[in-house]
Amino acid sequence: MLPMVRLNEIRIGEVAVDLPPATDAGLIFIGTICTPWTDRLACPRQGRLDGPVCRLEIAEPFVAALAGLEQYAEVEVLYWLDRSRRDLVLQSPQRDGTVRGAFSLRSPVRPNPIGTARTRLVDIVGATVRVQGLDCLDGTPLIDLKPDRSTFTPLAPPQPGDFETGPA
Amino acid sequence: MLPMVRLNEIRIGEVAVDLPPATDAGLIFIGTICTPWTDRLACPRQGRLDGPVCRLEIAEPFVAALAGLEQYAEVEVLYWLDRSRRDLVLQSPQRDGTVRGAFSLRSPVRPNPIGTARTRLVDIVGATVRVQGLDCLDGTPLIDLKPDRSTFTPLAPPQPGDFETGPA
Numbered sequence: 359m360l361p362m363v364r365l366n367e368i369r370i371g372e373v374a375v376d377l378p379p380a381t382d383a384g385l386i387f388i389g390t391i392c393t394p395w396t397d398r399l400a401c402p403r404q405g406r407l408d409g410p411v412c413r414l415e416i417a418e419p420f421v422a423a424l425a426g427l428e429q430y431a432e433v434e435v436l437y438w439l440d441r442s443r444r445d446l447v448l449q450s451p452q453r454d455g456t457v458r459g460a461f462s463l464r465s466p467v468r469p470n471p472i473g474t475a476r477t478r479l480v481d482i483v484g485a486t487v488r489v490q491g492l493d494c495l496d497g498t499p500l501i502d503l504k505p506d507r508s509t510f511t512p513l514a515p516p517q518p519g520d521f522e523t524g525p526a
Numbered sequence: 527m528l529p530m531v532r533l534n535e536i537r538i539g540e541v542a543v544d545l546p547p548a549t550d551a552g553l554i555f556i557g558t559i560c561t562p563w564t565d566r567l568a569c570p571r572q573g574r575l576d577g578p579v580c581r582l583e584i585a586e587p588f589v590a591a592l593a594g595l596e597q598y599a600e601v602e603v604l605y606w607l608d609r610s611r612r613d614l615v616l617q618s619p620q621r622d623g624t625v626r627g628a629f630s631l632r633s634p635v636r637p638n639p640i641g642t643a644r645t646r647l648v649d650i651v652g653a654t655v656r657v658q659g660l661d662c663l664d665g666t667p668l669i670d671l672k673p674d675r676s677t678f679t680p681l682a683p684p685q686p687g688d689f690e691t692g693p694a
Contacts, residue, residue, distance in 0.1 A: 375588075375590075377554060378554055379552070379554075380551070380552030380553060382552070382553050382554055382555040382606075383548070383552070384548030384549050384550070384552055384553070385548060385551040385552070386545060386546055386612075386637050386638060387551070388637050388638070394687075394690070395687055400686045401685060403685055403688055406688075408692065409692055410690050410691070411692045411693065419545075420543075420637060422615040422616055423615040423616070423627040423629045423630075424627050425627035425630060426626035426627050426631075430630070434642065436638070436642070447591040448591070448593065452681055452682065452683075458593055458594035458681070459590060459592050460591040461588075461591045461595050461670070461672065462591075462593060462595040462673060463594075463681070464672050464675065464678055468591075468670060468672075469556050469591070470553050470604070470669045470670050472604060472669070472670055474602065474642055474672075476675065493687065499550065501640070502629070502636060502637070502638050502640055504629065504631070504636075505630060505631070505632060507572070507632065512571035512572055512632065514571060514619040515620075516571060517568055517570060517571055518568045519562075519563055519568050519571075519661065520570045520571055522562070522578050523574070523576045523577060524578040
């Protein structure tokens with residue numbers, strides 16, 4: 359099978375649905391991600407914290423929103439997988455006819471193609487944030503950065519919900 | 527200070543920017559989240575894995591995409607914080623005049639108000655997924671579910687990027 363076929367085909371057993379219009383909410387791209395990968399067939403399936411250093415180039419007027427991020431060792435990065443189809447609810451990642459739901463995979467093909475990565479912060483210089491741990495194509499639009507929850511404690515005072523627990 | 531003031535005010539030191547139109551990409555709400563919290567002043571600042579059981583009600587045509595999710599103990603949930611302002615690049619979580627960038631906080635106030643939570647899966651029955659670990663208001667729109675990366679191994683064959691590392 360030709361590699362090209364992997365990019366947009368429907369494999370045996372996969373199911374596409376008619377999607378409603380993507381207008382429930384609108385995103386603003388806050389910047390662009392620069393990675394070593396220009397080919398979908400070379401991208402990692404999953405980022406690694408010791409992976410290549412990648413750059414997040416933040417656009418105005420959002421550069422000011424980086425203030426304070428430098429103090430965290432790990433950053434959660436959200437990005438828009440702009441080359442992924444969105445309509446495959448059942449997918450065959452092993453291409454063998456067995457299928458799994460899109461929500462049980464971390465595939466880029468999903469109704470809202472948002473990737474999330476836990477990354478290691480290298481440094482921040484001006485509008486450029488350097489991290490390790492990404493898995494996306496060069497040029498991928500950036501949609502959010504947050505301190506990873508593993509190293510973040512809320513600064514605002516607690517609210518009642520912080521103390522609520524459920525069944526053991 | 528009245529609690530009401532907390533919902534939309536700009537505090538001392540905070541900076542709002544003029545945002546570009548939110549049209550770079552469009553989202554489809556895939557369902558709705560049911561939580562015990564109907565008041566923003568009662569929501570947890572951060573979810574906890576032993577928190578109240580919450581329900582994710584998946585809408586058609588996306589119910590089929592749940593197939594296989596039941597085998598994971600932890601699920602990453604993405605949701606749209608539809609009542610949050612998006613324009614505050616500098617924020618004062620402690621309301622004391624000291625400010626931090628939106629990207630250095632896990633505040634719901636951010637250019638793209640997407641919340642991410644690591645949750646514990648309770649069960650899946652039909653179109654209803656029950657989890658613990660959320661922190662959002664009742665009625666929050668749902669945008670994605672993925673197996674949490676802590677318990678997920680890609681099913682598709684590795685690609686060259688999976689083996690690339692960067693500077694130690």
